[in-house]
Amino acid sequence: EAGVAQSPRYKIIEKRQSVAFWCNPISGHATLYWYQQILGQGPKLLIQFQNNGVVDDSQLPKDRFSAERLKGVDSTLKIQPAKLEDSAVYLCASSSGAYIGYTFGSGTRLTVV
Amino acid sequence: GENVGLHLPTLSVQEGDNxxxxxxxxxxxxxxxxWYKQESGKGPQFIIDIRSNMDKRQGQRVTVLLNKTVKHLSLQIAATQPGDSAVYFCAEYSSASKIIFGSGTRLSIRP
Incomplete structure (x- = not known):
């Protein structure tokens, strides 16, 4: 089974610029998650989708972050405008419903300079 | 440049030790x-879990212990190998179908 695909792998932008990350979950996984992992810390959940609906976005900084999963498959996470403290690895994960089926992608490393 | 895990607690173990x-x-x-294992440049990988009503669970070379009295979780790796070098995270799964990660520990293996 193919894993969770994310792109790009790396991105360097200047502060106040915009950036978007893409995630393709495992086929058939209804639940999709975006996590932010700041260096030296554990991943922090930003948003959880069930199909194309948002289940939990309580930790998403909505003034600058947005995410969508229009057709219930692929998802994009956008930051506009970026701040220095947004430098982190952005991980996408998908699940079949049970956490044992929770699979992470390799992430996108964002550096804001 | 930036170093992954720069501020993480580190555990250094002799190869072959627990x-x-x-x-x-x-x-x-x-x-x-x-418990999740995260190697450099990769996402977290599931290692082993324990249900909240259990105290101990064993896998292949790994054992997880849960002490609910003091809210403590431990991961034991037997006969540590170079391939075990990684950052290890504990995490919790709630009824809201999401995984919340705790603090990480970097495990380094001495030859």
Whole structure:
């Protein structure tokens, strides 16, 4: 089974610029998650989708972050405008419903300079 | 440049010895407690879990212990190998179908 695909792998932008990350979950996984992992810390959940609906976005900084999963498959996470403290690895994960089926992608490393 | 895990606690173990990685958790209502392994440049990978009503669970070369009295979780790795070098995270799974990660520990292996 193919894993969770994310792109790009790396991105360097200047502060106040915009950036978007893409995630393709495992086929058939209804639940999709975006996590932010700041260096030296554990991943922090930003948003959880069930199909194309948002289940939990309580930790998403909505003034600058947005995410969508229009057709219930692929998802994009956008930051506009970026701040220095947004430098982190952005991980996408998908699940079949049970956490044992929770699979992470390799992430996108964002550096804001 | 930036170094992954620069501020993480580090455990250094001689190859072949046993490793014990500890974690304190806060949410007593979690259904499962989980250990993840994260290698450089990769996402977290599931290692082993334990249901909240259990005290101990064994896998292949790994054992997880849960002490609910003091809210403590540990991961024991037997006969540590170079391939075990990684950052290890404890995590909790709640009924809201999401995994919340705790603190990480970097495990390094001395030859």
């Amino acid at each position: 490793s014990i990685i500890n974690c304190a958790y806060s949410n007593s209502a979690s259904d499962y407690f989980i």
